[in-house]
Amino acid sequence: MTVVEKVAALAAQDVRIGYGDKVVVDGVSLTIDRREIVCLLGGSGCGKSSLLRGLAGLAAPQRGTVSFLGQPLTAPHPRAALVFQQPSLLPWLDVQGNVGFGLDFARQPAIDDASRAKRIANAIDAVGLASHARAYPSQLSGGQAQRVALARALAREPELLFADEPFSALDAITRAEMQDLLVDLVHRWHTAALLVTHDIDEAILVADRILLMAGQPGGIVREWRVDIARPRDPYAADVIALRLDIVAALRSGGA
Numbered sequence: 400m401t402v403v404e405k406v407a408a409l410a411a412q413d414v415r416i417g418y419g420d421k422v423v424v425d426g427v428s429l430t431i432d433r434r435e436i437v438c439l440l441g442g443s444g445c446g447k448s449s450l451l452r453g454l455a456g457l458a459a460p461q462r463g464t465v466s467f468l469g470q471p472l473t474a475p476h477p478r479a480a481l482v483f484q485q486p487s488l489l490p491w492l493d494v495q496g497n498v499g500f501g502l503d504f505a506r507q508p509a510i511d512d513a514s515r516a517k518r519i520a521n522a523i524d525a526v527g528l529a530s531h532a533r534a535y536p537s538q539l540s541g542g543q544a545q546r547v548a549l550a551r552a553l554a555r556e557p558e559l560l561f562a563d564e565p566f567s568a569l570d571a572i573t574r575a576e577m578q579d580l581l582v583d584l585v586h587r588w589h590t591a592a593l594l595v596t597h598d599i600d601e602a603i604l605v606a607d608r609i610l611l612m613a614g615q616p617g618g619i620v621r622e623w624r625v626d627i628a629r630p631r632d633p634y635a636a637d638v639i640a641l642r643l644d645i646v647a648a649l650r651s652g653g654a
């Protein structure tokens with residue numbers, strides 16, 4: 400193992416996020432190991448998105464530090480990718496164009512045309528949309544559009560994928576497919592992931608580790624390592640036991 404592999408994908412120390420005088424997240428320290436899937440679970444308004452923005456370098460913490468692959472993070476990193484609840488595709492670009500969009504922006508590492516095309520094709524293939532590569536966003540279902548957003552993230556060959564409630568707008572069946580796809584992609588592309596969700600079952604099915612966020616301002620109040628073998632059966636005894644434990648923790652405010 401090289402030295403780089405021992406460094407966490409992300410490490411945050413005593414992070415505070417606020418808007419002016421209003422502190423919405425405080426005292427958060429966490430690490431995400433390389434290739435680890437961490438779910439940040441909490442109710443609406445507890446500060447999950449604010450924390451994610453701080454960890455991704457989209458907003459500067461009011462105190463504390465964030466490091467990415469061992470280096471201080473002060474702006475979004477080219478090897479970190481983001482997926483949000485809305486796929487926000489550009490309607491005038493086809494799937495290929497959307498997946499490639501931003502790959503040649505100034506802060507991205509320079510790549511030649513052939514590698515760029517290969518990366519785009521690989522990412523589209525990985526999310527199962529090879530036959531839709533020339534389709535436009537208006538021709539895609541909600542689930543397909545979110546697959547494009549995932550492919551756009553993968554095309555950056557990320558070390559860490561930040562996903563903020565990426566499947567919340569999808570129907571239950573599509574959501575379950577996308578949860579499986581996310582786990583599969585993270586494993587095959589050797590990336591780490593921070594998945595923000597308010598859905599306990601989503602966290603249990605996807606996570607290697609669950610961080611429960613609660614409080615005003617929000618902080619991490621409990622943590623579970625999820626060692627249950629995949630694929631995880633929602634009705635297996637160990638899954639049910641974990642769900643009950645999380646529900647109890649949520650009811651007691653995390654204590």
Ligand SMILES: Nc1ncnc2c1ncn2[C@@H]1O[C@H](COP(=O)(O)OP(=O)(O)O)[C@@H](O)[C@H]1O
Pocket residue numbers: 418421423441442443444445446447448449450
């Ligand atoms: N841009 C903003 N300006 C002021 N307050 C904000 C802003 N964004 C979020 N907040 C507030 O921060 C708190 C946490 O919001 P958010 O991070 O979106 O929570 P979550 O993602 O868990 O639902 C809420 O009280 C919200 O109103």
Ligand SMILES: [Mg+2]
Pocket residue numbers: 447448449563
């Ligand atoms: Mg949110």
